[in-house]
Amino acid sequence: MTNSPFSKAGILMLVLVIVSLTSWECYVRSKGFETSYDDNPALWADKRADVYEPADQSTVFIGSSRIKFDLDIPTFESATGDHAIQLACVGSNPIPILENLAADPDFKGKLVVDVTEVLFFSTSPHNVETPLKNLKYYKDRTPAQRVSFQLNHLLESQLAFIDKDRLSMNAELGNLHLHDRPGVFGEPIFPVEFGRVRFNRQEYMTDHFVTDTAARNQVKGIWAFFAKMSKDPPVSGPKLDSIFNVVKIAVDKIKARGGQVLFVRTPSSGEFLFGEKMGYPREKYWDKLVSQLQCPSLYFLDYPAIAHFECPENSHLSQPDAILFTNEFIRILTQEKGWKFRNLPAVVK
Amino acid sequence: MVFNSLTFVAFFIVMLILHNLPFSWKVKKINLLLASYIFYAAWNPPFILLLWLSTVIDFFVGRALYTQENKHKRKVLLVLSLIGNLGMLCFFKYGGFLLENFTQLVNLFGMDFHPAKPNIILPAGISFYTFTTLCYTVDMYKRKSEPVKKLLDFSLFVTFFPHLVAGPIVRPPQLVPQFETARSATRQQLLQGLLLLSLGLFMKVVLADSMLASPADTVFNAHGPLNTLDAWMGVLAFSGQIFFDFAGYSTCAIGVASCLGFVLPDNFLYPYAAIGFSDFWRRWHITLSAWLRDYLYIPLGGNRNGRFRTYFNLMITMLLGGLWHGANWTFVVWGALHGFYLWMEKIVQHFSTLKQAAMTSVSSAEIGVLGVLPGELKTKTVRNFLLAMVTFFFINVTWVFFRAPDFHSAWQMLTAMFTHIPNGQVLLSTLSIIKVSVIVILLVAFHWMMRNTRVLTVAAKMPWWLLGLIWAVLILLLVWSQESSSSFIYFQF
Numbered sequence: 001m002t003n004s005p006f007s008k009a010g011i012l013m014l015v016l017v018i019v020s021l022t023s024w025e026c027y028v029r030s031k032g033f034e035t036s037y038d039d040n041p042a043l044w045a046d047k048r049a050d051v052y053e054p055a056d057q058s059t060v061f062i063g064s065s066r067i068k069f070d071l072d073i074p075t076f077e078s079a080t081g082d083h084a085i086q087l088a089c090v091g092s093n094p095i096p097i098l099e100n101l102a103a104d105p106d107f108k109g110k111l112v113v114d115v116t117e118v119l120f121f122s123t124s125p126h127n128v129e130t131p132l133k134n135l136k137y138y139k140d141r142t143p144a145q146r147v148s149f150q151l152n153h154l155l156e157s158q159l160a161f162i163d164k165d166r167l168s169m170n171a172e173l174g175n176l177h178l179h180d181r182p183g184v185f186g187e188p189i190f191p192v193e194f195g196r197v198r199f200n201r202q203e204y205m206t207d208h209f210v211t212d213t214a215a216r217n218q219v220k221g222i223w224a225f226f227a228k229m230s231k232d233p234p235v236s237g238p239k240l241d242s243i244f245n246v247v248k249i250a251v252d253k254i255k256a257r258g259g260q261v262l263f264v265r266t267p268s269s270g271e272f273l274f275g276e277k278m279g280y281p282r283e284k285y286w287d288k289l290v291s292q293l294q295c296p297s298l299y300f301l302d303y304p305a306i307a308h309f310e311c312p313e314n315s316h317l318s319q320p321d322a323i324l325f326t327n328e329f330i331r332i333l334t335q336e337k338g339w340k341f342r343n344l345p346a347v348v349k
Numbered sequence: 350m351v352f353n354s355l356t357f358v359a360f361f362i363v364m365l366i367l368h369n370l371p372f373s374w375k376v377k378k379i380n381l382l383l384a385s386y387i388f389y390a391a392w393n394p395p396f397i398l399l400l401w402l403s404t405v406i407d408f409f410v411g412r413a414l415y416t417q418e419n420k421h422k423r424k425v426l427l428v429l430s431l432i433g434n435l436g437m438l439c440f441f442k443y444g445g446f447l448l449e450n451f452t453q454l455v456n457l458f459g460m461d462f463h464p465a466k467p468n469i470i471l472p473a474g475i476s477f478y479t480f481t482t483l484c485y486t487v488d489m490y491k492r493k494s495e496p497v498k499k500l501l502d503f504s505l506f507v508t509f510f511p512h513l514v515a516g517p518i519v520r521p522p523q524l525v526p527q528f529e530t531a532r533s534a535t536r537q538q539l540l541q542g543l544l545l546l547s548l549g550l551f552m553k554v555v556l557a558d559s560m561l562a563s564p565a566d567t568v569f570n571a572h573g574p575l576n577t578l579d580a581w582m583g584v585l586a587f588s589g590q591i592f593f594d595f596a597g598y599s600t601c602a603i604g605v606a607s608c609l610g611f612v613l614p615d616n617f618l619y620p621y622a623a624i625g626f627s628d629f630w631r632r633w634h635i636t637l638s639a640w641l642r643d644y645l646y647i648p649l650g651g652n653r654n655g656r657f658r659t660y661f662n663l664m665i666t667m668l669l670g671g672l673w674h675g676a677n678w679t680f681v682v683w684g685a686l687h688g689f690y691l692w693m694e695k696i697v698q699h700f701s702t703l704k705q706a707a708m709t710s711v712s713s714a715e716i717g718v719l720g721v722l723p724g725e726l727k728t729k730t731v732r733n734f735l736l737a738m739v740t741f742f743f744i745n746v747t748w749v750f751f752r753a754p755d756f757h758s759a760w761q762m763l764t765a766m767f768t769h770i771p772n773g774q775v776l777l778s779t780l781s782i783i784k785v786s787v788i789v790i791l792l793v794a795f796h797w798m799m800r801n802t803r804v805l806t807v808a809a810k811m812p813w814w815l816l817g818l819i820w821a822v823l824i825l826l827l828v829w830s831q832e833s834s835s836s837f838i839y840f841q842f
Contacts, residue, residue: 005809006541006816013818038831143391169829170830181779184779
């Protein structure tokens with residue numbers, strides 16, 4: 001034992017690890033990083049489990065990234081008294097989640113469905129990967145995974161360096177931007193200050209991102225890249241009818257149980273909005289959808305108070321605009337759509 | 350629960366504290382047993398019933414097999430035990446596979462039979478604990494060792510959490526005596542155990558999950574023809590991933606057991622430095638290959654009944670070994686390829702002097718599935734290195750069948766690897782290619798350097814500051830990778 005290096009080595013290891021991690025934490029905080037959460041299936045499943053809260057105490061949101069950025073959850077919760085359960089998934093089609101909620105006889109609450117046409121009216125298997133993965137995780141999650149999630153939450157809420165999308169080994173290596181061979185599909189890398197995640201799954205862009213023209217243009221470039229990559233024409237004909245049908249069946253199931261469903265088209269601007277109008281004309285997609293569903297809907301351009309937003313990267317609202325949007329959204333829900341909340345009774349004009 | 354999870358970290362800290370409190374040995378064993386059940390139930394609590402059933406039946410049947418004098422009754426007991434254990438394994442692991450093949454067969458003969466697809470969930474680790482209990486039953490039938498006296502000790506032998514779900518597959522004489530007398534880890538054992546646990550987690554989390562899983566998945570999940578470079582990189586990535594994943598688990602298991610004062614057998618000995626395929630099976634999943642040797646190959650007759658029968662036994666062993674890994678014909682082909690390689694090697698050995706050399710150096714510690722390691726192969730010569738690289742090349746070909754979801758994908762991959770496909774898909778980024786190349790080259794080099802030694806032996810000879818530095822780097826890379834707790838590949842087997 002006297003000649004064994006293990007004891008001294010163990011102490012040295014401990015010292016080096018503690019010093020390194022402390023320095024790392026200080027460094028990333030000095031660079032402006034705050035705690036952020038990995039928006040992984042475990043976090044999604046944690047929120048999915050909340051949908052059974054009483055219908056008069058919670059509202060569930062599904063959709064794509066826009067509702068994650070545009071709905072300011074603290075504003076919504078303090079104004080309505082409802083718990084906002086955010087189940088939207090970035091870059092994905094929410095229909096599998098809608099169908100899952102519809103098939104769950106215990107879900108009888110309020111549901112807001114965010115529609116981003118290019119994703120909602122898509123038949124690409126890629127666009128349902130994340131929702132399906134999240135649903136599978138929720139269905140299969142083990143007691144051990146639940147405990148790990150709680151422990152991980154403790155760490156993520158304290159340490160800024162725990163940020164898989166921006167500060168992990170693979171994220172840092174990705175920042176090397178090595179030149180790829182022609183033909184390799186390179187997943188675009190978003191600026192570090194775009195898309196920070198809170199524990200309630202709300203996403204937000206930092207103030208610095210909003211003022212950083214280069215970073216905003218970088219994200220606009222990514223949208224253009226995705227638009228160029230999409231070679232198939234927008235879905236139409238029987239395929240589109242089939243989507244309408246699937247959505248109607250799901251919505252009807254929820255309504256039959258006493259649930260409430262509302263569809264919302266959240267703001268976009270600039271070239272992005274122009275492209276959406278070209279590819280997915282409102283009368284052929286949105287109007288047809290909501291007319292078939294016979295449930296309340298909200299299209300941002302119909303309301304002057306929320307029609308004017310300039311999205312920093314053309315597709316999502318900044319934090320201050322998200323608060324404005326959320327307040328107006330609540331007003332429309334209660335005053336025009338007849339939705340009741342604990343703190344706000346319905347006042348239908 | 351998995352070793353690479355925060356739940357396990359918390360669980361293990363509690364276990365270490367409990368195990369070092371001044372309780373009686375019996376109380377400590379009960380703690381360990383309860384902890385093992387919690388460890389297992391943390392996946393899917395109902396499956397704990399299967400584990401109990403298997404444990405209780407095998408304990409009493411094992412004792413009866415040993416004490417029963419009537420030959421017929423002993424045979425009936427053995428058959429019942431085998432049916433019970435293997436029946437459970439067949440139902441859960443091969444139920445869907447058997448039904449699917451039966452359906453295809455009867456439809457081939459014109460019957461219109463389309464049964465509903467069974468929704469059977471595979472209990473974690475069933476292949477491992479079934480083999481653990483099976484060897485006890487067979488040993489009792491052959492009276493190779495004494496029956497375990499206490500149900501508590503037997504339950505702990507079957508359920509001991511470090512080896513429960515993915516091995517190493519332990520034999521009763523390796524573990525049961527360790528439960529008979531009080532033990533706790535010395536400081537040296539504890540530190541060595543923590544070092545092995547850190548190394549195992551580094552292998553699994555950093556190398557397998559963070560670095561290699563994505564390139565391997567990208568290539569193997571591709572649809573359509575592939576570019577040759579991408580195909581090779583995908584196979585090499587999987588080659589590294591499967592090693593780091595499984596050897597990482599075994600290293601964690603051995604480390605965790607060591608922290609509690611127990612010794613588990615080695616399961617991997619630098620397999621990518623193997624010279625020849627029998628050497629590979631002395632180094633890869635050693636406890637399984639030894640199990641297959643002792644409970645399948647030798648009972649089939651081994652090499653005692655002539656050359657033809659030896660080759661037949663060898664192939665049967667490898668085919669069943671392949672099927673053990675999963676209910677898919679691709680695993681059977683993987684086993685068949687290994688069987689074929691071993692045939693070729695035996696033919697070559699038959700006409701060379703190696704066979705002679707093999708007979709002259711016998712060390713029981715080095716006996717693998719196919720006997721002893723020829724002394725000539727222990728030396729690190731250029732010739733041996735080249736032979737090791739040839740072996741590595743052929744092993745990589747077998748991984749195609751192991752990883753590919755079906756034969757079409759496997760054939761597509763092999764075609765891309767060995768022919769030029771114009772306009773084959775270019776999938777992997779430059780970064781991925783660099784990651785795979787660097788890691789696989791270092792992996793092979795490390796295996797070659799370490800092939801005749803052990804990691805703890807090397808660590809013990811290092812200056813303390815160097816060991817501490819390396820240890821800290823392992824932990825820091827582990828933290829930096831920020832990988833979530835994904836399952837080990839071998840959990841599905």
